[in-house]
Amino acid sequence: MKFDTVIIGGGLTGLISGIRLMQKGQKCAIISSGQSALHFFSGSFDLLNNLPDGTPVNNPEASLLELSKQAPNHPYVKMGESKFTELAQKAKSFLTEIGIKTQGCSHKNHYRITPMGMIKPTWLTMSNFAFFEVGKFPWKKAAIINIEGFLDFNPDFISEAFEKIGVETSIAYFNLPELNLIRKNPSEFRSTNLSFVLDKEVNQDLLVKILSEKSQGCELIIFPDCIGFRNADLLPGLINRLGKPIYLIPTFPPSLVGVSTQLYLKDYFTKLGGVFMLGDNATHADIEGNQVTNLYTLNHGNIPISAKNVILSSGSFFSQGLLADIKQVYEPVFDLDTDYLTDRADWYNSNLFEKQNYQQFGVKTDKNFHGIKNDTPIDNLYVAGAILSGFNPLKEGCGAGVSFLSALYVAEQILIKEKTYEPIAQYK
Amino acid sequence: MNLLLNTSENNFEQCIKCTICTVYCPVSKVNPDYPGPKHSGPDGERLRLKDPDFYDESLKYCINCKRCEVACPSNVKIGDIIQMARIKYSKKKPILRDVILAHTDFMGTLATPFAPIVNAMTSFKPVKSLIEPILKIDKRRSLPKYSFGTFRSWYKKVADKQKKYPTQVSYFHGCYVNYNNPQLGKDMIKVLNSLNIGIQLLEKERCCGIALISNGFIDKAKKNAKIDEAEIRKSVIDKKLPVITTSSSCTFTVRDEHSHLLGVDNSSVKDQVELATRYIYRLLSSSDTKLKFKNKPLKIAYHTPCHMAKLGWTYYSVELLKLIPNVEVTVLESNCCGIAGTFGFKKENHEVSKKIGDPLFKQIETGGFDLVATDCETCKWQIEMFTTKTCEHPLSIIANALED
Known part of the structure; x- marks a missing residue:
């Protein structure tokens, strides 16, 4: 099976990058091991609600400098302040273009109400919420x-x-x-x-x-x-x-808006001609030089999937994009280099509501979000979404933003590489 | 129990209670008597392990479509847990109707010699009205037609010719091709012959057991599975011939259910049993071989059967169909058709069966398609019964489009 780009993981990140690439004429496949964390969607996407030290953020765009001091490995910091601002602004246009209406903007957080009656800042909220x-x-x-x-x-x-x-x-x-x-x-x-x-x-x-x-x-x-x-x-x-x-x-899960958003994005992707393989697991890959050549899955067995580029957006621990055993945190498909604390005692804080270090663990990447194996970047493997290291989605309130922006960012990297890049049209 | 990985054999404890499986269960949406896959599967398992009395007969409403497993983010074998619980704990005795529906090969052997009479009888309304109270098979249901003479008896006439092809494969035809639709087997042979490949049959072939399992005839299913796996081993290991199939449900049963539910070890040959469309796809994509087609403009809707979704092999059938010149293939949104093998035939399930399939039927009727393609025989019956469209196997469509 041959594709321009094959994406491992069919949640928000995989679907956004897949749709973006298909819009630019690429032939893409998504391998998704099961349904995604979108099924827990609150109806609002968070971009950045707090800095790592706990300072509340009112204007995410204006907070990047401070974020870069506190969390130099944060995915937002890696893509750079101007790219962050550009993509955060264009994310809303991107959603509008594919028919998803949202309210909100990236230079001023607004507020939403949680099912527990908490008032929380957020970035983009689905219409009617x-x-x-x-x-x-x-x-x-x-x-x-x-x-x-x-x-x-x-x-x-x-x-x-x-x-x-x-x-x-x-x-x-x-x-x-x-x-x-x-x-x-x-x-x-x-x-x-x-x-x-x-x-x-x-x-x-x-x-x-x-x-x-x-x-x-x-x-x-x-x-x-x-x-x-x-x-x-x-x-x-x-x-x-x-x-x-x-x-x-929003209610407690399953989230109705989450399920319908998942299905909407999946349908959009398949209507553009994308192949969505649900219930299949990427198992291993052939890597020659600094290139992924073939990818193997449980269902396709001896028929490999090959693609010019691969996006790894298999999620964090919940989706088993990351696995932890007694002594390590690892990425199971490519065995990429990961960032985690070596002493297991440092992984958790016994107070559930405190910052949990394990949430910052993830796959190491270079500036262009290439996956790294044995200290060497893999040229055609891009990593995006919750599997990335360097951010705390809960404490910083940035999970959806990291997924969304890194998805657009890696899609852009691939389009630039394949010389088919054009910026996303701005919608008013 | 694997202590290092912290997982038990039927990994029920991996369930994090996210309820995503229930969202995608086609039954719990329409049948409030079914508690849904999470409750029946991993939740119930916890209780049943303590005391088998916690077993609930409502598990019989599970149609074993495995859509829960396809949806599960934690890879819990929810469908297997439910089926294993039914096998282990159900005290419900099958009724005569279940015996008839489950023994597809025995009924086929009885019916094929008298097919014209049987078919005329079973499509005659007064007869169906008589059948309903006795057998509890819904009278509104169109009953499968039997073929006059089996596929295996036809094959004997072409066996010598088939042996002359340079490449050989074995064909597990299943009950449907043998007793109901030998034409599909003939179509598949036509396609493979055009690629210079000859077909052999397994010496003995028993029903894969899918209907036996769902109707509670586990011992018989095990017996069949053992015979089938021995025959497959003879082909794959002794003769070095891979085994190809045309039914997604038989394939899924032979590859997965034999080992998961019936305890028949097939690990050494499992990978050599595959749908013919997958076999042909691999051949075409790894060599210069080509299928030669006539121009055949058609608008085809592909319906993904539940077990095809579980196998994850829709891609191969769809890509092969797309090779036909001027064919437009639309993959329908994956939705169970509701027949679930023998489930839809039962009088008590008729309404639920139709309700499950309604979203699919709507897609089919409103899409402006010439015909529907699918890899499952019972989906074909259901689609033809509840829609105005004809439903064909991809290989029959391909065989018809081949250059003469």
Whole structure:
């Protein structure tokens, strides 16, 4: 099997770089060992919320100099301040171009509300999700409406968050008889299963009636993200009929917006002609000189995949892009050089909420994000996303940003190398 | 238990409870009686290990499509855990209908000599209405047609000619080609002959056992698997002939289920059993050999059967179809068709079976396709029953497009 670029890992990073390369005429394949961490998506992409020392970031673009002092190996620092700013600005255009609407910008963080009722800074938020800037929330009274027995969304916590920003709230619950069928399995009373019922056309009239009654006297409805699965017209239709906005709040996983974003990006990639191989594992590769020549997978066995360039975006520990055993942290496909602390006692902090060093472990790369094996960069192997070393996605609030920007960055490196690079068009 | 890797044999403890499997389960979406793969698989396993009484008969609703395993980010063998639990703990006795549906080869042997009569009877509505209360096979279901004479009996007439080709491979034809659709076997032989390759059959071939496993006839399935694996070894090791197949489900069963569920060791030959489309793809991509086609403008929709998705081999069938001049191939969004082997035939499952497949049928009807291609025989029955389109095996389409 021959491709221009083969990408290991089919999450946010793999799909963004794959789409970017396919847009420029490359023939790409993605090998994905299972579904990705996008299934835990909050509906917002974070770019940079805190510096490593804990200082909150208001303007990510203006924080790069300080970041470079505190974390010289950070992927953002590696790509350089001007490239960081350029790609962070273009990421939004890129999403708009492929049909994903977001709110927010890279020179000023806005705020989102978590399912636990925390108010957190963020970069880009999907349309219909609760989004606000401090002091600029134009509503006075909101109705938080939940489904009876749905435990992945807690109105009391959410209410506290809204009270903090000066919005008065009321809480109401409702039920649809059809939901009782899903209730038979309380452990599967989850956002994705709820959407199969709530999205049905026959239930829309009833839903409008319920939401309208339960939100009397309120200007705004706050609703868990369990409606409008893969149907972008459904929520705007409801809002139109109700005559007042509905803001979604993410729920505990599985994330409905995450699953639909994953499927949307995957469909976009395959419609451009990309080959998406789900449920397959890259196992090993032939490396000759400083080039990956053939890649082998579990399903394809003795039929190797060859490509001019390879992107490794197999994720961190969750996706098994990185593995840890008793004495080391390693990357299982190419056995690339990794950054980790040699004394295992230094990997963890016994306080779960403190900074965990293991989260900064990852694959070493050079400035152009080439993977390094035995201290030598591999010329046609690029590394991107959560598998990179040098950043702490949770403490710095930069996981999605690193995935997104490094995906665009390595795609750009490949396009420059293959002499087909053109900048992403700016959309207004 | 591998202490160094901290994993047990059926790696249930690798599950991190992310519930992604349940998101992609075609059954739990439409059948609230099924608790979903996470609950039935790794969650339930924890309890069953403590006490087998925790076994829940609702596991019978699992259609063993393995889409949970394809989706799992932690590589947990969820489908295998569920099937093994059914094998170990289920106390439910199969009914007569299950015996008939499960024994595809025995029924084929009975039916093929009288195929014209059997086919006329089973497509006659009053007969189907009679069958329904006795056998609990839904009367709305179109029943598979039997061929008048088996593939193996036809093959005897061409066996000598096949031996003359310089390269030889063995063909595991499966029950469907033997009893229902010998034409597919003939089409495959036509394609391979055009590449100068002759076909041999295994001396003995038993049903791969997929329907036996899903209907609870495990001893019989084991017996079949042992015979099949011995025959495959004879071909692969003694005669040095790889084994090719045309059914994605038989292939998956022989390669994976025989060892995972039935405990029949096939490690020495597994890699030599593959779909004919994969065998041909490799041949074409590693040599100057070419298939010679007529111009055949067609708009084809490719449906990925569940077990094909698990094998990960859609690429080969699709790439071969794309070689036909002026053919446009669209790979449909991967969605279970709902038949799941014998599941959809059962009266109690008819509605669920249709509901599972609805998103697929919608894609097929609205795409403006000339025909549907798929590598699974039961998917073909389901698609032809619930849509207006004909569904063909990729090799039949290719055989029809070959230069005369």
